[in-house]
Amino acid sequence: SQTIHQWPATLVQPVGSPLSLECTVEGTSNPNLYWYRQAAGRGLQLLFYSVGIGQISSEVPQNLSASRPQDRQFILSSKKLLLSDSGFYLCAWSPNRWGGYTFGSGTRLTVV
């Protein structure tokens, strides 16, 4: 069966520090991969999605970036965090064709 791993679960980082969140999927190949952000009490904002290795699409201009160095690995990064980057970050995957999203357990990022 397929599983998705996301880490770390919580993170407190100072403003201006770098960020790296990692997500991996097991049990499937060529998944669609997604990064979402959820501000406190708010909806799900799509940040990046990827349909294959090295293929990244950005939905929202920001100081975050994403990379997909391997088929089942998706990384969210920032060179310098802003206070507004605080939130709950969710990785998700879906089959290449059809099927619902499966979300990772999320990373709660607090920028101080």
Added chain:
Amino acid sequence: GENVEQHPSTLSVQEGDSAVIKCTYSDSASNYFPWYKQELGKRPQLIIDIRSNVGEKKDQRIAVTLNKTAKHFSLHITETQPEDSAVYFCAASGDNYGQNFVFGPGTRLSVLP
């Protein structure tokens, strides 16, 4: 592009009553409509979905209805229980934008004992 609206934003019901959450979408090409439940501090989880070739789907106390002509779909929860309290998100997806979902803003459901 697709736009998904969701109502109400908050909903309180007495335990045992029914709850209905409605979503509308703008792109007539959308053909897959999942619903997610997110408990406090946890990940959203798929609870039910429906495809455009089906008008209604039921899974125990949860049902989803779809009206393609009117471009709206609804989540129905019967005999609500306190553990149904959560934020519920609807979403729409279609070939026009690959498998990317457009989520509604969410509904916070509170089931009062």
